[in-house]
Amino acid sequence: MNHQIVIMPAREQVAAVLRRAILSGEYRPNELLTLDSVAEICGVSRTPVREAFQILAMEGLLELRPNRGAMVKDVSEDFINDHYDVRILMEGEACVKAIRHPEQWDTIKQAIASGQQACERQDVEAFNKANNDFHMAIWQASGSEKLKSFLGQLWNGLSLDSYISENEYISVVQKEHEAISQAIFAVDAEAARLAMQHHLEHSQENLLRQLALHKRQQKPAES
Known part of the structure; x- marks a missing residue:
């Protein structure tokens, strides 16, 4: 297969x-x-x-x-919050559906292994690809072409944390990925959904901080 x-x-x-x-x-x-x-x-x-x-x-x-x-166009906090509200609902559902397709789990395991190797090498670029692969493996494992299509339209990649180093951040994200995958492999739908929600809320917080920082930096130039 x-x-x-x-x-x-x-x-x-x-x-x-x-x-x-x-x-x-x-x-x-x-x-x-x-x-x-x-x-x-x-x-x-x-x-x-x-x-x-x-x-x-x-x-x-x-x-x-x-x-x-x-x-x-100008982006507001409300726009980002709405974006992530939809992602949380849809990716959480993708996790639940992925539980029903264990024949697809190998792709999730491969992405987890690639992410771990990237963390060990402190290779942010390689981890970014592993991050993409991990999420898309779950979409694929959901068995829903419609869900995969919608999530592809919402995808915005890895949102780095401005408070810690890139290498520290990818290690945190890797642990979140492992928590999601472990819940899927344990056939625990609620744990998988909650782990994905926690993961995406972390990304949402990072993006909101980045947006606020860029807006503060723009103000002097506009005054």
């Missing part, structure tokens, strides 16, 4: 990179993003970038500018 993790389409990978940067405040409101600049940053052609712009425009994160690119 094939347990290979399904890779997200290029447009969704680009959308995830931009979504994380916009939600964290890395890209400022009214900042213009061009097809060429984003394509160069992400190492892709203009086509998936154009498609990613359309995805994020539908989400309310970008405003399309014909022949120019897309302008970043």
Whole structure:
């Protein structure tokens, strides 16, 4: 049986990179993003970038500018809270559904092993990939194509903690991943749901702190 993790389409990978940067405040409101600049940053052609712009425009994160690119829209705390409320509900349900498909658990185990190796090497880039693989392995194991599709549209990747080092943070996230996977393998639906909720709430708090920090940094330049 094939347990290979399904890779997200290029447009969704680009959308995830931009979504994380916009939600964290890395890209400022009214900042213009061009097809060429984003394509160069992400190492892709203009086509998936154009498609990613359309995805994020539908989400309310970008405003399309014909022949120019897309302008970043202002993001509020309420927007981030709503984003994570939906992710918590849907990823919690994905965990519950994954319990019913033990034949898919190998992909989750592989992602956990990759994350542990990345932590031991203190390789943040490798851990970021393992983080993506872990969540997508759970979506795949849920057996729901609709759920996997919706979660792909919400994906914003790893949100680093501004209070501790990157290496400390990935170790914390790895432990959270292990708690989620252990609950799934123990066939404990409620524990799996709660472990995922705790994990995503941690990410939510980090993103809100990053957004607040970027907004504070922007104020002097705007005054």
